[in-house]
Amino acid sequence: MKRTLILVLALAACLVLTGSCKSAQKKMAEQLKSEIVDDLENNLLPWWMENVPDDADGFWGEVRCDGTPVMEADRAGILNARILWTFSSAYRVLGKTEYKALADRAAKYYRAHFIDPEYGGSFYQLTPDGAPSQTQKSTYCIAFGIYALSEHYRATGDQASLEAAVGLFRDFEAHIYDAAQGGGYIEGFTRDWQLPTPRPGRPAVTKTMNTHIHVMEGLTNLYRVWPDPVLRDRLFELVEILQTHLYNAETHHLILYCDRDWNSFNNADSYGHDIETSWLLCETAEVLGDKALIEKIRRQAVDMCSTALDEGLRPDNALMYEKRGNGSYQSNSAWWCQNETVVGCINAWQITGDDRYLEQAVKTWGFIKEYLIDRENGGWFCNLNEDNTPKLQEMKA
Numbered sequence: 001m002k003r004t005l006i007l008v009l010a011l012a013a014c015l016v017l018t019g020s021c022k023s024a025q026k027k028m029a030e031q032l033k034s035e036i037v038d039d040l041e042n043n044l045l046p047w048w049m050e051n052v053p054d055d056a057d058g059f060w061g062e063v064r065c066d067g068t069p070v071m072e073a074d075r076a077g078i079l080n081a082r083i084l085w086t087f088s089s090a091y092r093v094l095g096k097t098e099y100k101a102l103a104d105r106a107a108k109y110y111r112a113h114f115i116d117p118e119y120g121g122s123f124y125q126l127t128p129d130g131a132p133s134q135t136q137k138s139t140y141c142i143a144f145g146i147y148a149l150s151e152h153y154r155a156t157g158d159q160a161s162l163e164a165a166v167g168l169f170r171d172f173e174a175h176i177y178d179a180a181q182g183g184g185y186i187e188g189f190t191r192d193w194q195l196p197t198p199r200p201g202r203p204a205v206t207k208t209m210n211t212h213i214h215v216m217e218g219l220t221n222l223y224r225v226w227p228d229p230v231l232r233d234r235l236f237e238l239v240e241i242l243q244t245h246l247y248n249a250e251t252h253h254l255i256l257y258c259d260r261d262w263n264s265f266n267n268a269d270s271y272g273h274d275i276e277t278s279w280l281l282c283e284t285a286e287v288l289g290d291k292a293l294i295e296k297i298r299r300q301a302v303d304m305c306s307t308a309l310d311e312g313l314r315p316d317n318a319l320m321y322e323k324r325g326n327g328s329y330q331s332n333s334a335w336w337c338q339n340e341t342v343v344g345c346i347n348a349w350q351i352t353g354d355d356r357y358l359e360q361a362v363k364t365w366g367f368i369k370e371y372l373i374d375r376e377n378g379g380w381f382c383n384l385n386e387d388n389t390p391k392l393q394e395m396k397a
Helices: 008-016 023-051 077-094 097-114 139-156 159-176 209-225 229-241 271-288 291-312 335-352 355-372
Strands: 132-134 206-208 257-259
Touching (some): 023 077, 023 097, 077 097, 097 139, 139 159, 139 209, 159 209, 206 209, 209 229
């Protein structure tokens, strides 16, 4: 699956590294913020602006580490939604008109090509000329569409993007939300919303941690600009699911895969998702404005962040990908795990005031600077080998 630098790290830092704290902490936090924003404005966003827009009105489906586009590559809905969110959020936070231009371009392309005009929802993938190539309905993919379109409206006031985001939420309610059996959200469907043929050895219907955290993320952003009562109810339910069905309160790890009745069938620990969810839950609770829930979630968030660091942090301050069910580790350094470590540690520091978390955010940012930022071609490497050399065969976009 293609990934893009969604920039949560940098934009979150712009928002959270403020307020009162001890002098030494304040200096450390301000330095961290300054370095992150500098990389965002002078490296990361310029690389995407220069290399990812295609020769027409969209964006290349894949771009190599040296900035060369793979012109024949299909265009993924998830990548395009992340581009839309990134430049919308960059414009909202930093205010530069060139970011708005890319955000508007991405919004128009997404609405014109990825929204399914016949059955609703969004297409998973398009050909280079904008025709559907993979038409299955992925709940994860649609959630990112809601996230991105609502952010575009939040940043620009474009009513068409709000209407498209609300339309996708209506599709969630009509087809994806599992009102009949256990609540939550079913993983995927055919184009016309039929359940897919089960894979060998897996249940016919699955409910996964990764989809649910990003559904929560997308619906939270929509609620910011469209405070619908049904949407509010769904957010409370999602938070509860991530406290119960998809969370082990004894180990402080997420449960990755469940069947339709919430019976789990995988016991791996995903450190990056644990630390990512710790701050996403806080964000949702704060948007809902429920004081009791905020306090409860903050305790869970600190438990999750602390456990991920204790169990998943390498000596070089990179967070490992996961511990497999058989006890072995996938210890490579994916860019997103390091981003989430910085954001999650900042969040835990804000909650507790414990210097350990701010110091760890700075240390992991140091790892990012040393190994993940591409000093030759710009942008960031997607992934590293176990010796921290970049996996140059993996695409940056």
